[in-house]
Amino acid sequence: MDAINEVNEVFKANNIALPIDSQKTVDEGYRLSKGLAIQIEIFGDVITKMRENAPANQRHIQDYLSAFCFGDFYTRNGLDLKTRELLTLCIVSSLGGAEGQVKAHVQGNLNVGNEKETLITAITHCLPYMGFPRTLNALACINEINP
Incomplete structure (x- = not known):
């Protein structure tokens, strides 16, 4: 609740009307x-x-x-498909032991127009949060799907 209250205060300070419209479709x-x-x-x-x-x-x-x-x-609503797929790749990569899903989402990213360099950049950004082993696993998956 503290985090939600803080976010709401930032929204109010920036004249963002609350409650925010539902993004559900x-x-x-x-x-x-x-x-x-x-x-x-x-x-x-x-x-x-x-x-x-x-x-x-x-x-x-x-x-x-x-x-x-x-x-x-x-x-x-709120995010485009390329961004959603890139986020999903990062999140699935951070789980560990989900290389099958990582590979699927590497291919999904390529299919929606994200380039290999974008995937590597995103995974690199996640390195301090997910650690070297999972980052290296994700990079191996990226390189396997798109050598």
């Missing part, structure tokens, strides 16, 4: 379809194939991913 009725559409826009037909090849007892995970991560978050 989807509702429960179509968040899955909108999320799936964004996933396909970023990653292409690999998403359709991944969903088709998922075992029946695991398909719900694909739906959760599409609806929650992409439907609820990627469809929001």
Whole structure:
């Protein structure tokens, strides 16, 4: 709450009206379809194939991913797709042990128009926060996907 109160004070001092308008663009009725559409826009037909090849007892995970991560978050206003994808790469890289997802988001970044040098610059900026091992893992993923 302290952080929220501080941010609100900065907003007030800068004449930013509160509450800020919601950035939400989807509702429960179509968040899955909108999320799936964004996933396909970023990653292409690999998403359709991944969903088709998922075992029946695991398909719900694909739906959760599409609806929650992409439907609820990627469809929001406020950031463009290139920025969202770059942030996702940085965050997934910082987790460690998620190299499969890092590689997917490297390709996603390239697909939405972020260049390799942008990815390296962003990961370099994250170095003091995520450490050398995870930074080196992320760089290895970047270099594997885009030598």
